[in-house]
Amino acid sequence: MESKGNLVTTKNLTKSTDTYIENDAAVLLKKLEQKERENKVLLSLSNAIASIRNKLNLFDVIDQKLKRLFEFDDFVICLINDDLETHSPFIYNRKEDFLKTAGIAPEASRKYTLDDGMCRAMIASEKPIVFNVEEVLTSDDAPAWLGFWHNKGIREMIGLKMVDRSGCIGFFYLYTKNTHSISNLYFDLLHGISLQISVAISNIIANDKIAQQLEEINIYKQKLEDENSYLQEQIQHQYNHSEIIGQSDSLKAIFHLIDHVATSDTTVLVLGETGTGKELIARAIHSASPRHHQLMVKINCATLPPSLAESELFGHEKGSFTGATDRRIGKFELAHNGTLFLDEIGELSLALQVKLLRALQEKEIERIGGSEVIKTNVRIVAATNRNLLKEVEKGNFRSDLYYRLNVFPISLPPLRERLDDIPHLASHFIGRISKKTGRLVTSIAKSALNKLMAYTWPGNIRELEHLIERSILLNQGEILKQVSLPKMERTASVNNGGEQRIKTIHENERDHILSVLVQCKGKISGLGGAAEMLNLPATTLNSKIKKFKIRREHILNK
Numbered sequence: 001m002e003s004k005g006n007l008v009t010t011k012n013l014t015k016s017t018d019t020y021i022e023n024d025a026a027v028l029l030k031k032l033e034q035k036e037r038e039n040k041v042l043l044s045l046s047n048a049i050a051s052i053r054n055k056l057n058l059f060d061v062i063d064q065k066l067k068r069l070f071e072f073d074d075f076v077i078c079l080i081n082d083d084l085e086t087h088s089p090f091i092y093n094r095k096e097d098f099l100k101t102a103g104i105a106p107e108a109s110r111k112y113t114l115d116d117g118m119c120r121a122m123i124a125s126e127k128p129i130v131f132n133v134e135e136v137l138t139s140d141d142a143p144a145w146l147g148f149w150h151n152k153g154i155r156e157m158i159g160l161k162m163v164d165r166s167g168c169i170g171f172f173y174l175y176t177k178n179t180h181s182i183s184n185l186y187f188d189l190l191h192g193i194s195l196q197i198s199v200a201i202s203n204i205i206a207n208d209k210i211a212q213q214l215e216e217i218n219i220y221k222q223k224l225e226d227e228n229s230y231l232q233e234q235i236q237h238q239y240n241h242s243e244i245i246g247q248s249d250s251l252k253a254i255f256h257l258i259d260h261v262a263t264s265d266t267t268v269l270v271l272g273e274t275g276t277g278k279e280l281i282a283r284a285i286h287s288a289s290p291r292h293h294q295l296m297v298k299i300n301c302a303t304l305p306p307s308l309a310e311s312e313l314f315g316h317e318k319g320s321f322t323g324a325t326d327r328r329i330g331k332f333e334l335a336h337n338g339t340l341f342l343d344e345i346g347e348l349s350l351a352l353q354v355k356l357l358r359a360l361q362e363k364e365i366e367r368i369g370g371s372e373v374i375k376t377n378v379r380i381v382a383a384t385n386r387n388l389l390k391e392v393e394k395g396n397f398r399s400d401l402y403y404r405l406n407v408f409p410i411s412l413p414p415l416r417e418r419l420d421d422i423p424h425l426a427s428h429f430i431g432r433i434s435k436k437t438g439r440l441v442t443s444i445a446k447s448a449l450n451k452l453m454a455y456t457w458p459g460n461i462r463e464l465e466h467l468i469e470r471s472i473l474l475n476q477g478e479i480l481k482q483v484s485l486p487k488m489e490r491t492a493s494v495n496n497g498g499e500q501r502i503k504t505i506h507e508n509e510r511d512h513i514l515s516v517l518v519q520c521k522g523k524i525s526g527l528g529g530a531a532e533m534l535n536l537p538a539t540t541l542n543s544k545i546k547k548f549k550i551r552r553e554h555i556l557n558k
């Protein structure tokens with residue numbers, strides 16, 4: 001039998017046990033509710049994380065969703081660098097006014113040692129760690145960046161390592177202005193969330209790598225396309241000396257110069273009126289150089305649109321200016337290890353002359369909007385129909401660039417000064433154009449050739465080529481009989497970069513002798529002969545006629 005006293009005690013016991021049970025149930029319920037809340041947050045977070053593609057997305061998800069659960073003011077995610085000795089900020093608030101505070105603001109390019117007290121503690125712990133900012137600041141190995149957060153009023157940091165299958169990949173710091181703001185009840189949840197964030201980070205890095213590789217593929221694709229079109233062009237025009245027609249002494253002297261300079265990397269400046277074959281010479285130099293397996297990239301400075309000229313030469317990064325939708329490499333990079341042919345260099349703007357000079361001096365370039373310095377190895381061949389020295393005097397061409405280009409000048413004489421080449425060039429063009437047009441023209445009549453010999457050729461070889469093409473199309477039969485030369489005064493302006501050409505004393509002397517010979521109907525010596533009219537001994541006149549290459553046909557065609 002139970003005594004009364006015992007009964008009371010038992011009752012009391014039962015009562016307090018009930019209270020315990022009630023309390024336990026309440027705690028359990030609270031825990032259950034908390035778990036449910038955590039699960040909800042985790043679920044919504046994992047849904048959001050699954051769709052994350054970039055750093056900005058991840059920043060927003062953490063900033064918005066996580067702040068609903070925990071009270072924190074800011075956060076930074078740092079990743080361990082490939083050197084395994086440092087870590088750098090990866091996800092952080094990039095807003096300008098946020099970063100204005102004094103101290104070392106987070107920046108992706110900065111590297112911090114892993115060998116500080118905070119990192120060591122986080123790496124060793126499986127749980128988040130609470131750091132008191134002021135306490136850490138007094139320690140010897142406080143991280144350099146902590147002052148920035150202290151200046152922002154941050155008093156507490158929760159730090160935890162981020163892990164993936166390979167181990168620790170970085171750290172997640174939550175910054176709070178209040179102390180004890182995040183209860184350690186939430187630390188397991190925080191740990192779970194950090195695992196999810198690690199997955200998102202791996203995805204972002206993989207996406208970034210794919211985007212970068214795609215960009216590289218695109219750039220190589222563009223380079224291959226460009227190279228391909230240059231190669232096609234080179235296949236069509238395999239230039240060597242045998243393609244350069246002519247046997248005049250002046251042309252032979254040029255072959256000699258090409259042989260001398262081609263094998264080196266010396267810069268060559270090809271000078272000459274329009275149509276004299278400057279490009280042909282540039283190609284011959286490239287073909288005979290050790291670089292002939294690489295590209296000769298041509299850039300025509302006269303046709304460069306001013307707004308795109310710099311990009312054409314040096315390339316640009318995506319987004320560097322309106323319309324720069326892709327990264328593009330410039331002609332300098334394309335010509336790497338080969339030859340860059342700068343045609344019509346005299347037309348280059350002064351602003352670009354400065355940039356070109358720098359590229360030639362430093363042997364490196366920067367794409368517009370890029371920070372990378374790109375080493376280039378190009379051989380420069382430039383050409384112009386302008387008198388560059390005069391342009392320097394007029395202030396249109398930089399003297400320093402002129403001297404850098406004028407290392408090995410090659411001057412091509414105009415066609416009227418190498419009349420000997422006309423018959424060879426004419427039959428070369430007849431052969432080529434007949435084949436191209438399917439006409440059966442095989443040779444040129446003497447009278448037609450005489451006309452060609454007597455003409456001044458302001459457009460030089462290009463003009464001769466076009467004239468023969470036109471004449472072949474109009475011709476009947478196998479022999480080219482008619483060539484319709486444009487009506488032109490012999491003293492008329494001869495193309496020299498658009499300037500009125502002043503005849504030399506030598507040319508005036510030739511013209512004067514020729515006109516007297518015409519008046520005397522070709523008679524040189526004796527009464528009424530040209531020698532008498534010119535008051536010269538016949539032998540002197542004969543040697544002048546020889547020197548000026550005046551032929552019978554010149555006299556007859558006047």
Ligand SMILES: Nc1ncnc2c1ncn2[C@@H]1O[C@H](COP(=O)(O)OP(=O)(O)OP(=O)(O)O)[C@@H](O)[C@H]1O
Nearest residue numbers: 243244245273274275276277278279280385461462
């Ligand atoms: N010696 C030559 N033998 C055969 N063809 C030639 C010769 N010189 C020039 N040509 C031809 O004449 C045309 C003009 O030559 P090219 O374009 O090289 O001249 P250019 O001096 O560079 O002219 P521009 O200053 O107008 O650019 C081309 O079709 C070229 O093949």
